[in-house]
Every structure is written in C-alpha cells, then in structure tokens.
Amino acid sequence: MKPERPRLAVVMILVLAAALAAPRARAAEAAGFFRDETAAAAMKDAAAEKKIVLLDFTTAYCGPCKRMDLTTWRDPAVAAFLVDRAVAVKVDGDKETKLVARYHVNLYPTMIFVRPDGKEIDRLLNFQSSAQFLAAFKDTLSGGTALKRARAEVAAAEASGDSNGTLKSRLNLADVLAAQGLSAQALAQYLWLFDVGMKKTPAYQGVRASYLPVDIRALGRTYPPALAALQERLDAAERRLRGPAFTDDDARDFTILNWALEETAKGPRLYDSFKAGDPRRAVLGRQLFDEFLKARRYTDAAEASPAPRVDEELAACAKTGWGPKAEKDAEMRRIGREFCIERAAEGIEALAGARDDAAARALLKHARAVDDEPWAREILRRHLERAGRKDLWSGG
Structure with missing residues (x-):
C-alpha cells in the first residue's frame, strides 16, 4: 500500500504561491485555453512560461467529461484564472495509454496538475463545477492536496447532518484514496456506500447500480x-x-x-x-430487460418491461428528463431528449419483436409525439429494424 504523498518541497510551494499571486488574465474565450498539443509539448511550454501543467484525462464515452465541456470549461472565470497559471491539454484516455498507466488513471474525468518535469502535484476526480474547480485549483496552488480536501468535506457533511452530502463526499474520498494507492481504505469506503449508505437512498440508486460497482471493479485491477x-x-x-x-x-x-x-x-x-x-x-x-433485449429474447423482454410501464416512463422522461439545467443549454437538452427516445425505442423493439403490434404502434405514436425530428426517427427505425419489424414504420 503506497503511503500518502508527502508535501511539496518548500521551493515548489513558493513557485506555486507566486503563480497564485499572478495578475488576473485578460478574459479568455471559454474552453480556448486547452492547447492542441501533446502532454510532452505542454510540459516544455510550461517550463518556458514558468507555469504548471493541467492534464485533463477524458474519454469519448465519459458523460461527466462532456458535462464539464458544456459548463466548467466554458466559464470565462475558469479560463481567466487558468491561462496565466497553467498550460492545459486534454488527454484521450483510450488513446494515450502510456500516460494513463504512468499516472494511474482509473476513472474519468481525472484532472492532474503536474510540474514541467512531469511530477504530479495534485489531482481532481469526477465532475467539477466552476466553483469547485477554482476552489480546488487555488488550494492546490497553496500546497493543499485532494486527500486533505476530501477528508475535510466528509467531516463537514457529517457534522451538518447532510445525508446526501455525506454520501457524495464519502464517494469522492473513496476515489481519492484509490488514486493515492490507499486501496484498503478506499475499499472500506466503497463497501460501506454499497452495503449501507446508498442502499436505501433513492437519489443514489443510479450511482449504486453503475458508477460505484465500476469503481470497485477498477480498484480490483490492482x-x-x-x-x-x-x-x-x-x-x-x-x-x-x-x-x-x-x-x-x-x-x-x-x-x-x-x-x-x-x-x-x-x-x-x-x-x-x-x-x-x-x-x-x-x-x-x-x-434483466437489457440482457433479454441484447439476446433478442423479445417475449421475455416485453414481460420484463411491459407496454404501460414503458409508456409511463416516456411520459415522465419527456416531462422532466432533461432537467432544469437544460432550459439554458441546448446541448444538454438534446442529450436528455435522446436518452428518452432511446429508452422508448428499446421498449418498442421488445414489443415489436414479441409481436404485440398494437402496443408497439401505440408507443411508437407516443414517442413521435414527444420528438419527431430526423435523429429521433432514425433511432426508432433502427430498433424496429433490429427486431425485423420495419413493417411497423410509416410516415417518413
């Protein structure tokens, strides 16, 4: 088990403190601070410009990464603070496997601050709002660490009696412990969340069924x-x-x-x-709906997710599926709508494959009433074709 990373040398603290005190940059174009160059080139630039490096590890399938692209990285305040202090580059975790291995990246997004010589200073994990990112970056520049911040967040949430905040902060602490190589401590946190903390908390059922077991499996690699x-x-x-x-x-x-x-x-x-x-x-x-659908066991899939349930889910999703943030962001709105139509299309595929034509047609009509743009029609057609039921499609 790797010990907690020691504090930075005094000389590095002084360099970082100087960076923190640097004058505010001119307003930068949001997200324009990411340079189109390799990590190695960024380190050379950082040495020449007397800055540190921000490596933003992402993947094409990372939802929180896309959310940061749409929010945090578009914030002019984030751009203005970063441009005078760091050389920022994006790293594709699926392609830059040597960098992923070098920095032991196991989840996305992972944002790592490094010196120009490549030595890690600190890292941030998971989605970071503009306020969270700026606060953490400033703390890093002042010599703080992710582990100290994570422990402090847990203590604050527990002291305030904020149950959801406690779950969120303990999940973050587990991720930080895993990234630091403190595997036994990380596993203890993850298992408490799975066995106790998230089990009866409705707001965290999705996390418990997806991100949490994936994090535990990732820890299991080492x-x-x-x-x-x-x-x-x-x-x-x-x-x-x-x-x-x-x-x-x-x-x-x-x-x-x-x-x-x-x-x-x-x-x-x-x-x-x-x-x-x-x-x-x-x-x-x-x-087992997803497994039945994948195997084209349509009768079992239709029994697992009957037409009334799919219709009810589509209605609820159409009403609230893209959430309040989407009201001001067209891209978030599009992502939410696509999710709703995709889930409905899966139900339609099951019903069509099970030869429940009346229910399939009714649900198809409902889905097209929710959204009948070309991309939505393409999703619906694709699922009907997969079930071998193109005959149910009509009207463009």
Whole structure:
C-alpha cells in the first residue's frame, strides 16, 4: 500500500504561491485555453512560461467529461484564472495509454496538475463545477492536496447532518484514496456506500447500480480483495434468490454485481432455471430487460418491461428528463431528449419483436409525439429494424 504523498518541497510551494499571486488574465474565450498539443509539448511550454501543467484525462464515452465541456470549461472565470497559471491539454484516455498507466488513471474525468518535469502535484476526480474547480485549483496552488480536501468535506457533511452530502463526499474520498494507492481504505469506503449508505437512498440508486460497482471493479485491477468483495456479495445475492425469502433488492443486487463482474450471462441462466409461474422468475426478470433485449429474447423482454410501464416512463422522461439545467443549454437538452427516445425505442423493439403490434404502434405514436425530428426517427427505425419489424414504420 503506497503511503500518502508527502508535501511539496518548500521551493515548489513558493513557485506555486507566486503563480497564485499572478495578475488576473485578460478574459479568455471559454474552453480556448486547452492547447492542441501533446502532454510532452505542454510540459516544455510550461517550463518556458514558468507555469504548471493541467492534464485533463477524458474519454469519448465519459458523460461527466462532456458535462464539464458544456459548463466548467466554458466559464470565462475558469479560463481567466487558468491561462496565466497553467498550460492545459486534454488527454484521450483510450488513446494515450502510456500516460494513463504512468499516472494511474482509473476513472474519468481525472484532472492532474503536474510540474514541467512531469511530477504530479495534485489531482481532481469526477465532475467539477466552476466553483469547485477554482476552489480546488487555488488550494492546490497553496500546497493543499485532494486527500486533505476530501477528508475535510466528509467531516463537514457529517457534522451538518447532510445525508446526501455525506454520501457524495464519502464517494469522492473513496476515489481519492484509490488514486493515492490507499486501496484498503478506499475499499472500506466503497463497501460501506454499497452495503449501507446508498442502499436505501433513492437519489443514489443510479450511482449504486453503475458508477460505484465500476469503481470497485477498477480498484480490483490492482487490489484483488476488491474483486473478492464483489464476488462475495454476488454469491450471497444468488443464495437469497434461490431461497424462499427473496426480495426485489436481491434480484437487483444480483444483476448489478453480475454486470460489474462482467458475468451477465448468469442472470438469464438463473432466470431459465426457474419454472414458469415461479415468483422468483418474475422478480428476476424485471431486472434483466437489457440482457433479454441484447439476446433478442423479445417475449421475455416485453414481460420484463411491459407496454404501460414503458409508456409511463416516456411520459415522465419527456416531462422532466432533461432537467432544469437544460432550459439554458441546448446541448444538454438534446442529450436528455435522446436518452428518452432511446429508452422508448428499446421498449418498442421488445414489443415489436414479441409481436404485440398494437402496443408497439401505440408507443411508437407516443414517442413521435414527444420528438419527431430526423435523429429521433432514425433511432426508432433502427430498433424496429433490429427486431425485423420495419413493417411497423410509416410516415417518413
């Protein structure tokens, strides 16, 4: 287990303090501060310009990265503060694998501040609002560290009784501990969040079913006890599902953990082992829609997500799916609308493939009433074609 990174040398503190005291830059074009050059070139430029380097590790599929592109990196205040103090470049984590390995990047976005010689100063993890980024960057320039900030945020949230804030700050602390190589401490935080903290908190069910197990799996690449902990919980969920006292939570955990451990075929196999009419089959089936759809098991998929449920979800998504932030941002609005149509199209594919034509047509009509632009029609057509039901499409 790697010890906590020591404080910067006094000379580096003085250099960074000087950078913090630098005069405010002229207003910069939002996001224009990222230079179109390699990390190596950025380090050379930083040495010549007496600055530090910001390496923004992203991927094409990283949602929080795109959100920062639309918000934080567009903020003139962020640009103005950065341009006189850092040479900023984006790093594609899927392409720059040597840099990913060198800096032990396991999640995105990861923003790493380094000296011109490449030595890491500090790093920020996950989405950062403009205010969060500026506060953390200023703290870094003053000699602060991500680990100290993370521990302080947990203490503040717990002291104030903010339960959601506690969950958010403990997840961030776990990520920071993992990035620092403090694997046992990171795993303890992750498992508390999975077993206790997020389990009964509605606002964090999506995180518990996606980002959290992915973080634990990523930790397991270098710390095998993390994978063992996931496997232990998967085995326990399966035992409960096979017994008489099973619940929807057991089916949900079984599906989440199979996905996290990349053993998704186990879910349909267990489902098939239950006889028709067995209540466990229905409980588990509700969690397996994506697997059934992928395998073109359309009758099972339609049972897992029946037409009324899909119709209700589409109505709710159309009403609130793109959220208040999208009211001022066309790109966020487009992303939200695309999500709603994609989910509806999956339900339509299942119904069409199961030959429930009346329900498929009704839902298709509803989806086109929500959005009938060319991109939306293309999504709907694609799913009908996948089900071999182009005959249900009409009207452009």
